[in-house]
Amino acid sequence: MPEEVKMQDMVTLKTIAETLNTSNDLSLMLDTVVGKLLELTGLTAGWLFLIDERGEYTCVSDYNLPPALIRNDKEPMRSGTCWCINRFKDGRLQYAVNIINCKRLEDAVEFKWGDTQDITHHATVPLRSGERMLGLLNVAAPGKEVFSDSELALLQAVAYQIGSAMERMRLYRAEQRRAELYARLGDFGTALSLAVNECTEANASLPGTVAKLLGKHFDWPFAALIQQTNGTFNIKAMYADGEVWKDADAPLTLEGTRFMDRIVDHYRASMFSADEIVEIFSQSKLDRICNELTSGIGVPLLYHAPEEPGVLVIGTRVRSLDLIKADSEVLEALAEHIIASRESQKLADHRHELARLEERNRLARDLHDSVNQILFSLSLTARGAESMLSGTEPVHPAAEVLRDIQALSQEALKEMRALIMQLRPAGLEAGLLSALQEYGAKQGLQVAAERKGMRAIPRLIEEGLWRIGQEALNNIRKHAGVFSACILLEFSENEAKLTISDRGKGGAKRRKASSEGSLGLSIMRERAQSLGGRLELWSSSRKGTTVTAVIPLPFESQ
Numbered sequence: 001m002p003e004e005v006k007m008q009d010m011v012t013l014k015t016i017a018e019t020l021n022t023s024n025d026l027s028l029m030l031d032t033v034v035g036k037l038l039e040l041t042g043l044t045a046g047w048l049f050l051i052d053e054r055g056e057y058t059c060v061s062d063y064n065l066p067p068a069l070i071r072n073d074k075e076p077m078r079s080g081t082c083w084c085i086n087r088f089k090d091g092r093l094q095y096a097v098n099i100i101n102c103k104r105l106e107d108a109v110e111f112k113w114g115d116t117q118d119i120t121h122h123a124t125v126p127l128r129s130g131e132r133m134l135g136l137l138n139v140a141a142p143g144k145e146v147f148s149d150s151e152l153a154l155l156q157a158v159a160y161q162i163g164s165a166m167e168r169m170r171l172y173r174a175e176q177r178r179a180e181l182y183a184r185l186g187d188f189g190t191a192l193s194l195a196v197n198e199c200t201e202a203n204a205s206l207p208g209t210v211a212k213l214l215g216k217h218f219d220w221p222f223a224a225l226i227q228q229t230n231g232t233f234n235i236k237a238m239y240a241d242g243e244v245w246k247d248a249d250a251p252l253t254l255e256g257t258r259f260m261d262r263i264v265d266h267y268r269a270s271m272f273s274a275d276e277i278v279e280i281f282s283q284s285k286l287d288r289i290c291n292e293l294t295s296g297i298g299v300p301l302l303y304h305a306p307e308e309p310g311v312l313v314i315g316t317r318v319r320s321l322d323l324i325k326a327d328s329e330v331l332e333a334l335a336e337h338i339i340a341s342r343e344s345q346k347l348a349d350h351r352h353e354l355a356r357l358e359e360r361n362r363l364a365r366d367l368h369d370s371v372n373q374i375l376f377s378l379s380l381t382a383r384g385a386e387s388m389l390s391g392t393e394p395v396h397p398a399a400e401v402l403r404d405i406q407a408l409s410q411e412a413l414k415e416m417r418a419l420i421m422q423l424r425p426a427g428l429e430a431g432l433l434s435a436l437q438e439y440g441a442k443q444g445l446q447v448a449a450e451r452k453g454m455r456a457i458p459r460l461i462e463e464g465l466w467r468i469g470q471e472a473l474n475n476i477r478k479h480a481g482v483f484s485a486c487i488l489l490e491f492s493e494n495e496a497k498l499t500i501s502d503r504g505k506g507g508a509k510r511r512k513a514s515s516e517g518s519l520g521l522s523i524m525r526e527r528a529q530s531l532g533g534r535l536e537l538w539s540s541s542r543k544g545t546t547v548t549a550v551i552p553l554p555f556e557s558q
Contacts, residue, residue: 011040012037012040012041012154012158013154013157013158013161015036015040016033016036016037016040016158016161016162017161019032019033019036020033020161020162020165021165026060026166026169026173027060027061029165029169030048030060030061030162031061031063033162033165034046034047034048034061034062034063034137035063037139037158038063038064038139041139041151041154042141043139043140043141043144044064044117044119044140044141044142045063045064045065045066045117045119045122045139045140045141046062046063046064046137046138046139046140047059047061047062047063047065047077047138048060048061048062048127048135048136048137048138048162049085049135049136049138050134050135051085051088051089051133051134051135051136052319052320052321053321055089056319057085057135058078058319059074059077059078060135062074062077065077066105066108066114066115066116066117066119067114067115067117068105068108068109068113068114068115068116069104069105069108069113069116071113071114076104076107076108076113077104080103080104080107081103082102082103082104083100083101083102083103084097084100084124084136084138085136088126088133088135088136093124093126093136094126095125095126095156096123096124096125096126096152096153096155096156096159097123097124097125097152098123098146098147098152099121099123099145099146099147100121100122100123100124101120101121102119102120102121102122102138102140105119105120117142118142118143119140119141119142120145121140121144121145122138122139122140123138123139123140123147123151123152123155124136124137124138125137125138125139125152125155125156125158125159126159127159127162127163127166128159128160128163129163129164129166129167130167132163132167134163134166134167137155137158137159137162139155170320170322171322173320173322173323174322174323174325174326177323177326177327178326178329178330181218181326181327181330182330182333184217184218185217185330185333185334185337187217188213188214188217188218188334188337189337191213191216191217192209192210192213192337192338192341193341193344195209195213196209196341196344196345196348197348206338206341206342206345207225207227207236207237207246208236208237208244208246210225210237210338210341211223211224211225211237211238211239211244211245211246212239212244214239214314215239215242215244218314220239220314220315220316220327221240221241221292221293221315221316221317222238222239222240222241222277222293222296222313222314222315223238223239223240223312223313223314223315224237224238224239224281224312224313224314225237225238225301225310225311225312225338226252226260226310226311226312226313227308227310228260228264228308228309228310229308230308230494232251232257233251233252233256233257233260233311234250234251234252235250235251235252235281236310252280252281253279253280255279255280256279256280256281259272259276259279259280259298260298260311263298263299263300263311264300264302264309264311266300267300267302268299268300268332269297269298269299269328269329269331269332270297270298270299271295271296271297271324271328272295272296272297272298272313273295273296274293274294274295274296276296277293277295277296277315280296280313292317293315293316293317294316294317294318294319295315295316295318295319295324296313296314296315296316297313297314297316297324297327297328297331298311298312298313299311299312299328299331299332299334299335300335301335301338301339301342302339303339303342303343312331312334312335312338314327314331378405378409379406379409379410382402382403382405382406382409383402383406385398385402386399386402386403386406389402432462432465432466432469432489432498433449433451433487433489434449435466436449436466436469436470436473436487437449437487439469439470439473440473440485443473443474443477444477444483445473445476445477445483445484445485446483446484446485447473447484447485447486447487448484448485448486448487449486449487449488449489450486450487450488450489451488451489451490451491452488452489452490452491453490453491453492454491455491455496455553457491457496457553458554460531461496461531461551461553464527464528464530464531464551465489465496465498465549465551467524467527468498468524468527468528468535468547468549469487469498469500471520471523471524472485472500472524472547473485473500474520475520475521475547476500476502476504476545479504479505480502480504480505480544480545481504481505482502482503482504482544484502484503485500485501485502486499486500486501486502487499487500488501491553493553494552494553495533495550495551495552495553496550496551496553497548497549497550497551498548498549498551499546499547499548499549500546500547500548501544501545501546501547502544502545503543503544504544504545505541505544521535521537524547524549527549528549528550528551531551531552532551532552533549533550533551533552534549534550535547535548535549535550536548536549536550
């Protein structure tokens with residue numbers, strides 16, 4: 001090789017190296033280096049394909065393409081296939097190839113796309129960094145059909161330089177993306193902690209809050225929180241291009257359920273293709289948005305027992321696998337934040353419940369120490385005064401009034417003790433049925449109780465059933481005209497059913513016995529509905545009345 005050629009090659013390599021170090025912007029760097037390479041080698045046209053792990057290619061840089069290849073917004077460079085791409089995919093293109101007849105240019109001539117500027121051939125050089133294959137560099141010139149060995153060697157050396165620079169930028173972009181996402185994760189975690197304190201019910205409020213904060217703090221165009229309930233996966237909340245869907249509760253397709261099961265069983269983040277995203281959310285009326293996504297990531301939300309698992313799915317328009325991996329890593333950390341927030345919300349709800357119970361206990365003590373004692377004193381005073389007046393001849397007219405006062409105070413005292421019992425449900429430690437039997441006995445009722453099935457139930461549900469049972473027994477004492485009742489507590493896998501029945505006056509007569517009865521029925525129905533259940537009433541003038549409360553139970557882990 002002549003000395004001047006070697007010197008020119010050294011100058012070319014030095015200039016390319018300096019050019020590659022001028023920017024961390026990949027597109028700008030590639031455009032600059034392709035132009036500089038053509039200038040130094042005397043070639044006129046060049047283009048560069050990046051090819052990802054899935055074999056999909058993108059023309060990321062071009063310089064001085066002939067008019068035939070830039071028609072329709074460079075459509076010939078964005079679609080179709082060619083010899084060099086195919087050889088790259090199947091691993092047969094390892095080094096710079098001397099001359100390749102370009103199929104894209106052949107098609108341009110055949111279909112008369114425009115002027116090819118007499119370019120018919122090009123040299124193709126694979127871009128690599130170590131063993132990692134990145135893409136292709138193509139260069140050409142009008143009428144040039146042969147590249148010398150020295151030209152190919154120079155192009156190969158330049159390709160190695162470009163590949164090394166691309167790898168450096170790839171790592172830089174991935175680390176930059178990871179750092180940016182972790183910074184956003186910190187802001188998200190702070191905002192979520194503040195929002196959790198404002199949520200009144202974790203199950204109802206948290207999914208919508210999380211979806212809203214995901215849209216605010218991250219740049220993912222799509223996010224969905226999915227929860228499994230009784231073996232079925234349902235979308236609880238979604239964020240899509242600036243809009244939040246709360247309480248969506250849309251079921252996934254059978255194929256979508258299989259994807260979610262796979263994520264939960266994998267215990268780690270899993271990636272989706274664009275087609276899989278569309279398939280999973282085909283019933284969510286988000287076809288347009290899903291069709292614009294290029295990939296997705298799903299991460300399991302493995303809550304503590306007895307809750308069933310959930311899945312957080314995000315969709316991206318990013319094609320770089322390295323950036324997707326960075327998102328996947330941060331998404332796993334984000335899932336831990338969501339799980340911790342759910343647990344924090346449950347603890348907060350528990351604290352609020354304990355505070356509420358303590359306040360009711362305080363009120364019960366105050367009523368016992370004040371109003372209850374006053375009523376008791378009033379009853380004793382009336383009895384004493386009535387005894388004094390009854391001993392006179394003739395009997396004083398006020399004696400009858402005092403007897404009425406005594407009876408009323410005794411009734412008020414009985415009602416007050418019942419109210420105190422409702423405020424402070426002592427006896428639940430022995431079980432719901434035992435507590436209701438004891439309460440009924442204090443109301444003068446004989447209560448027969450039966451249980452079918454065994455199941456641990458949350459305190460909130462047990463107390464709700466206790467209140468409903470109390471009200472039902474109160475109604476029996478006041479309006480049924482009988483002194484016995486039957487209670488049946490049944491458990492299935494998904495619900496608890498409490499049935500209180502009597503053989504007293506039913507139907508219209510009983511409903512007319514007191515306006516208080518309708519108020520009691522409304523209270524029982526509201527309590528059942530507040531627990532997500534329902535209240536059923538059946539009444540007959542001959543067979544009595546039956547009240548049934550059906551309350552759904554949370555999933556119980558095995």
